[in-house]
Amino acid sequence: MKTIQIDIRRTERINAIIQQRQRFARRIERDKANLEVCKLALVNLKQYQSEFQENGVDATSAKRLREIDFTIINQIDNLLDLLEKLRSRCSRSTINIAVVGYARQGKSRLLQSLTGLSNQVIPDGAEGYCTGTLSKIVHQPRLQKAVAAVNFYSASEFQNQVLAPYYETLGLGKKPITVEEFARTPPPALPLEKKDSEFDKARYGHLRKDYYSNIAKYRHLLNSPTIEVAESEIPQYVTQDAKNQTGDKIVNYLAVKDCVISCSFPYEDIGQISLLDLPGLGDTNLIEAERLIKILSEAADFILFVRRPEANAVWGEAHLKLYQIARNALANFPLSKCSFMILNRTKHGVEGGDNGYRCQKLQAELKETPIRVAKCIIADCSDSQEAFTEVLEPILDYLVENVESIEKEYIRECEQQLDILHQNIGIELDKASSALTRYGDGDLLFEQLFEQFWRKLTNDLEKLLAELKQNRNSLDIEFEERVKNAIQRCRTDVGIPTTTEEIAQRRHLFGSYNTAYNDFLHEIRTNFLEHFLSLDRAMQLSLESRKYLVIKIIKSYLGELVNSHEIEFLQIIYKLLPDSASNLKRGFQKLYEFDVSNAGKIIRLLRLNIDKLKPDNNQFEEATGEFKIEEQILNTLQKLHQEAADTSEQALNQILCEPSTDAYFMVEEFVDRVIRAKNVQLEWRIFLRKESLKVWSEFAQIEDRLQQQKTWRALVERAKEVNGLLT
Incomplete structure (x- = not known):
């Protein structure tokens, strides 16, 4: 050579x-x-x-x-x-130069010329697409014969990288999980929506006719270790058209992942240069198109686009697409600075004849296309x-x-x-x-929590006060019911003798009708008032129900500070408050002590309406007539009791709203003290800072x-x- x-x-x-x-x-x-x-x-x-x-x-x-x-x-x-x-x-x-081009453009001829390899090693068949797999051609000086290291797919690589893309792209449904399953079960029919596409039908043909029909011929190579083969055996692993001695097609290339061919280039001292031979594009083999993108992005340092201008050649969609594939594959790599366009010139006597003029024409027109390369060269690749x-x-x-x-x-x-x-x-x-600058800061945490406390406390107390104000002139339903019950008891249990005989016996006891009459008045009056003694407590209970509303609000924001839910809660807080918190202490103390029962308000009111039940205010005077004196006394006592009950009922009905009114003013006084008074927020702040762990x-x-x-x-x-x- x-x-x-x-x-x-x-x-x-x-x-x-x-x-x-x-x-x-x-x-x-x-x-x-x-x-x-x-x-x-x-x-x-x-x-x-x-x-x-x-x-x-x-x-x-x-x-x-x-x-x-x-x-x-x-x-x-x-x-x-x-x-x-x-x-x-x-x-x-090495610096890797990838040779890219559609089939039958002179790509393989160029590689033969550059490497000195024969068309047996780098197939350039006149028919079909001959290169079946990726080959990397490495210059190894003074090597007499080419040798190749052949790498095979593992079974999982073959299933995921070869078979799966066909099933996904062609919509063939569930992918085979293993190669064995693929060998047993032929691919399902092409979906109806794909049958009108010549391209999809061609892809399906690759899967069905090449990979499935020939599985028995190449399956044994999957998972095989890398093998080294002599130059004469290389075609058996890289070409689609190799045949054995009996004329049967060899399909080993279907199991080959890539092939590294070492040979001595016909140039001395060219340095560490290698050439990447990619299968010709234009083939409908889905896998090689995807592999091209992967190779260009991972293995190529420089790219040669090879095209043989045909009659009426233009820079059409197919060639722009080829360039776009390479540009997408290389992403941010400067493709325009690391690629040449080789226009393959043919001469008289070869297919297509001399295309020199067409080469020059495309060379001149290249700058008008989106294709950007460092240089466009015209050369006879053969x-x-x-x-x-x-x-x-x-x-x-x-x-x-x-x-x-x-x-x-x-x-x-x-x-x-x-x-x-x-x-x-x-x-x-x-x-x-x-x-998290202040995440562990207790002071910041307190300020954040106190702000929430103050906002919620003031809001809830103001809402409660507004509700009490709206209802301050309304009947207290519970108190009204207790009053009705007391009046009913009073009218039922009158404490008056039921017969004249009882009156006669009492007269005999005291020796005087007047004394007996006065004694009956004392008994009836005390019995009358006995029925209403509970109303002071009833009014107090109404007030306490409002106190509980206040307690519920305050306790909800004080955590575990006080466990009690009773009225004593107010007294406990009062004792916990420091002496400096004068507004707060006074507010809690007054709310706790606010009491109507001690004043005997109900009894005081009733006594004003039952004076006639007192002997000094109602002397018995015997009347003349047909009734006996015992009957006169009984009638008088019944009449006086009826009058007392009627006037008492009228008086009590006048104060049915008082619990609501008292409750409003009681809570208003408390709210004034605990959230409206001067410096009271500071009093809360000091108190809660001390008790923060419990709150x-x-x-x-x-x-x-x-x-x-x-x-x-x-x-x-x-x-x-x-x-x-x-x-």
């Missing part, structure tokens, strides 16, 4: 660039490790944040915790993926010399001059992203630093809060520390 001399200095430069990239790969590994540690610190912090939110914190801390944007962890994951691809790129010992002088040499020269700057640009962009991420993490960690359970947790705050700060500081490693 004739060898062509190459500028050795250029070769040294290429190898030096590779070594420099490998040094940078180690730096990327360091950045990745630091980023992983930073991610872990943020994940731990996020977990602790979630626990805080689940267990409950004060409103201020909760709001600050929610403001920390932990979606930045997703940004870290994205950058880690990018750095891994960059690390992989920079760690390689001519080894021309492939060298017009393609390889310009590529190598361009690599020497530009690869380093391209890599630096790519690296610089990664560094910029790393720097931006570092700053963004810093912003979120600053938020985290202040999120608010949060204060019992203050030690836990301090420990949680300490843990949070440690996590934040750790995250800041590792974030500092990213600079």
